[in-house]
Structures are given as structure tokens and as C-alpha cells.
Amino acid sequence: MTVALAIPLSTTDYLHGERQVPEKHEYIQGQIYAMAGASREHNQLVFNLAGLLHAQLRAKPCSAFVADMRVRTRPNEAYFYPDLAVVCGELQFEDEQSDTLLNPSVIIEVLSPSTEGYDRGAKFAHYRRLDSLQEYLLVAQDRLSMECYRRAPQGQWLLSEVNEGEDEITLKSINCLLKVRDVYEKVLID
Template sequence: MKVLSEERKYSAQDFERLPEGPPYYQLINGELIKNPTPEVIHQKVAGRLLYLLHKLEKETKISTAIHLIDLYLDEKNVFQLDIAVLLKEGKAKVEEKGIFGPPDVVVEILSPSTAYYDLIVKKAGVKEYWLLDPNRKTFEIYKNTEEGFKLTSQAREKGKVFSEILGLEIDLKDIYEGGI
């Protein structure tokens, strides 16, 4: 990940003037951060998980599950999420530019270049935070509690995880099978 300028602080309006598509950027504390295009394994894992979430959309309380979308938190923070899940009764709003307000579930798939931001800064206000590591074949689900984020479900290489918010059990073989 590359910081474009250490001297100037940027705003959400500056962020919106960037061209669409690769290279991808995030606005973190007023700094434009350039992200490389995700690796193939990252994209495959995201696609498999998104497929499961889209199937669930038709049957449950999920309003929408969106891949690679910008989350506008404030004037100095616009994050690019791997997957955002919004519930029908949730507070976040989807607009043409992105999501405004915290989604109910944020899914981040670790990449070497974005791991710091995925682990530290993208949890603001979400009910559940899912963290997947394709290289280690792990899947962790954290629930936002009064004491902070608590690990509620995890699996490595095989097994299942359970999302309390969505009432969904996910088998790791459905996410990690097939390699790249």
C-alpha cells in the first residue's frame, strides 16, 4: 500500500474526484492510500462468499451484500470494503457513490498490502466483522460488544463458522476449496 502524499490532507470530495477502477484507493485519516488489485486467491474467496450471501438474500433478512464498495464514514475516511452486508432493518444507506453509515457486517479478506488497515481501522460501528486469510485458510467472526470486538467463531482449513447476526453457518470447504 502506498501513501500518495504525506504533505496534504485529502477530503471525501477529493476522493470522489478520483477515476473509477484500478488503481484502487482508500481515504484514511485524510491520506489517500493506493491499493494494488487483489490477488487471484483473494478474488476467488470473495466470489465464493458473495455467492453464498446472495443465495441467503432471497431467503432472509439480508437487504443486500455488495462486493468492493466504498464506505463513507466521515470527511476524512472512505474505506474500500471487500464485502459489506446490510440488513433490511439496518441503519446504513446504499447510494450511488457507496455506503453511508456502518454496514451490519463487514467482510475483509487479508492481503499482504492491506492487512494493517483490514485489522485495525475498518471495524467502526459494525455489528460483526469477518476476517478471512486465504493463505492460512482461516475464517474468524468478531461480534461488536460493549467491551469491544469479541471472537465468536473461528475455523482453520476445515470446519464451520457461525454468524449470529445473519444466523448463517458457513463451511470453509465452500470458501477455500478449489485452490486458485
């Protein structure tokens, strides 16, 4: 994240401005943050994940969105642009513009060195407030590592982690299997 504007902004003003400019900004309790560009590895991972999910979701009543679909956590609280978001069932949007999703079942973030701590901490804290969210998948871009946080019946979040080429994670809420070697295809790891 970059520097926030000093003057608190209403969600109405944020959405109006966001719909007028090509740059994307995240909103957290009155402050907006410009989003940085993504690396080649980040883009390759998002592309791979989108393709793998698309193939498995085709026959299901689910929709997947890549990067440009904004997600609102709670009214007047926060808006984010996850790398991927999946909804199964009816899509719920904030308004008739249909550009702000309210009910993702799965959110996937590709970690970058500059945002990894934030994606694991404060951003995940906001995402956990979404009643619809069942799984949060973090995918590292500098090493073979996928971490899936899954909501348990009593509200705790359980972690499953894979980090070998033959390992796999199942996103149970959407019944999709992700193999590490497929997710990391054509991704350059140092």
C-alpha cells in the same frame, strides 16, 4: 497500502475525484491510498463468499455488496472498499449517488500478506466506529483460517476462529453459516 499524497484532501474533493477515475483509493483523514490488485486466491475467496452469502440472504431483507461499494466510517474520517459488506434493513448512503454505504452490519476482508496487519489493526479500529457493524470477518488467503470478531452487548469484540475444513462460522447478525471447505473451494493453499 501504498504511498499517501502529501497534501491533505477534503472528503468532498476525494469523492469527486474517486467518482471520475476507474482506480479505487481509500481515504484516511485527508490522505488517499491507491488500492493494489488482488491475487487469484483473493478473487476466488471473494467469489465463494459472495455466492455463499447470496444463497442464504435471498429470502431476507438484506443486501450484500462486493468490492466496489465504498464504506464511510465517520464524517471526514475514512472511506474504505471492503471485500464484502452486508446490510440488513434499510440501506443508508452518504448522498444520492448511492455509492458510499453508511450502515453495514457485516464487513468481510480477505487478508493478503501486504495488508494483513493493517486489516487487523488500524482498519479494524476505523470499522469499529461504525455503530451498525456487528461482525467483522477476516479470511486468510494463504492458509485455512477465518476469524470472526463479533460486537458484544457492552461494546467489546469477541473472537471466534476456525481453521479446519469441517469447521464453520455463523455470522449471527445475518444468520448465515460459512463452512471452511465451502469458503476455500478452488483456493490453492501452499
